[in-house]
Amino acid sequence: MPAESSEGLPRRFLPGFLLLSLERDGTSYGYELYETVRSLGLSVDLAAVYRALRTMQQRGLVTSQWVSSLSGPDRRLYSLTDSGRASAAAAAEELAQVRDGLISALEYFEALDGSRA
Numbered sequence: 745m746p747a748e749s750s751e752g753l754p755r756r757f758l759p760g761f762l763l764l765s766l767e768r769d770g771t772s773y774g775y776e777l778y779e780t781v782r783s784l785g786l787s788v789d790l791a792a793v794y795r796a797l798r799t800m801q802q803r804g805l806v807t808s809q810w811v812s813s814l815s816g817p818d819r820r821l822y823s824l825t826d827s828g829r830a831s832a833a834a835a836a837e838e839l840a841q842v843r844d845g846l847i848s849a850l851e852y853f854e855a856l857d858g859s860r861a
């Protein structure tokens with residue numbers, strides 16, 4: 745995994761990672777989603793995760809409900825809507841295209857100088 749960058753995760757990819765995480769897990773709390781993204785080796789701000797979730801909820805991609813906790817404050821539990829599942833599939837396709845483009849670019853530059861970029 746790449747080391748954490750001070751630049752952080754490009755904002756445009758955060759919603760996709762969150763949607764894919766929710767699709768995999770079914771439901772999740774905001775902090776758990778934050779931890780999932782960080783476990784991928786990506787630097788992301790917790791506040792950015794909650795902003796993205798709020799925006800996705802306004803767009804009808806996720807729903808949330810308050811869940812009582814015996815050991816702390818109530819927490820929001822997020823889940824995907826049907827539109828969110830469709831967006832998760834589109835995000836997976838977009839991320840795969842980005843991955844393939846990066847691999848092609850790295851292979852091109854490696855062929856030019858015979859070393860790994």
